[in-house]
Amino acid sequence: MTVTSLVDADLFRTLLRRHAAAVVVITAPGTPPAGFTATSFTSVSLDPPLVSFCLARTASAWPAVQAARTIAVHVLTREQEHVARTFAARGIDRFAAHGAWHPGPDGVPLLEGVLATLVCRVTQQVEAGDHTIVLATPSSGEHHADATVTPLVYHDGSYAHLKRTA
Template sequence: MIDSVRLRRALGHYPTGVVVVAALSDGEPHGFTVNSFTSVSLDPPIVSFCAAHTSTTWPRIRAAGAFTISVLSAGQERVCQSFAKKGTDRFSGVGWTVNASGHPAITGAVAWIDCVLDSCHLVGDHELILARVVDLTTNDDAGDDPLVFHRGRLGRVLL
């Protein structure tokens, strides 16, 4: 039997990018931090991420059927932490706009990926989400590396 604390510690040695998944649902913005985001397919363009099955935010985003993924920049640790907190107004004090897809895009992110929900699969204590990419934009003005999560800390990639 693998202990969950031991597994988390071991997997923490693998750096992951950090994104905010956000949607407007019933006229209100909803979003949360994700570090399980990955590309699945280039043709057709499909991405994935996971949400805890206990999440109260994911059902609101899922109901919207579409969302924007903001790839956070290395200077956006505070944004990451804001969207990771439960029970708060995660958008308070965070710059964002409603993009052409109609969903919140975090200001200063290095990229924005507009998606429509393709499928969800309950896997263990999380839901695995597959989404079709319908549009994307990179922010060459961000001038920063993406935010990464590694060994329990937020930082940047040093090459």
């Protein structure tokens, strides 16, 4: 194991690639609506229920997220790598390319066929470095009824999935 006393951007990125994370698509209403692939989503609190995600303020989705009162978090299934890639692509109409979505509360886009969806009310935005941490309270949610369906994860620079064991 290599130990260093200074963590530069390249080393930081390399270290974080060792952390496996669930892949989600976060959507926000707007004209046009915004959506992006994220691995920074996490639960924060059970009482009150809070979740968070981070977004660079230079991201194309940032203006819509910054203005949004309502966002939706979509946990992707292992078969939805194409959805993750679509919402990570630059310079395209991500919703037209994806196709399977409909407007939800406050016009937030809701993707169809995902493992779980949380519709959330944005409660706080905290600037942190070149990103903003968005805190949100879930107001509704639904999940895939089949417990054998597993999430898409991201690890070491590529998409992967979990293998269930008995």
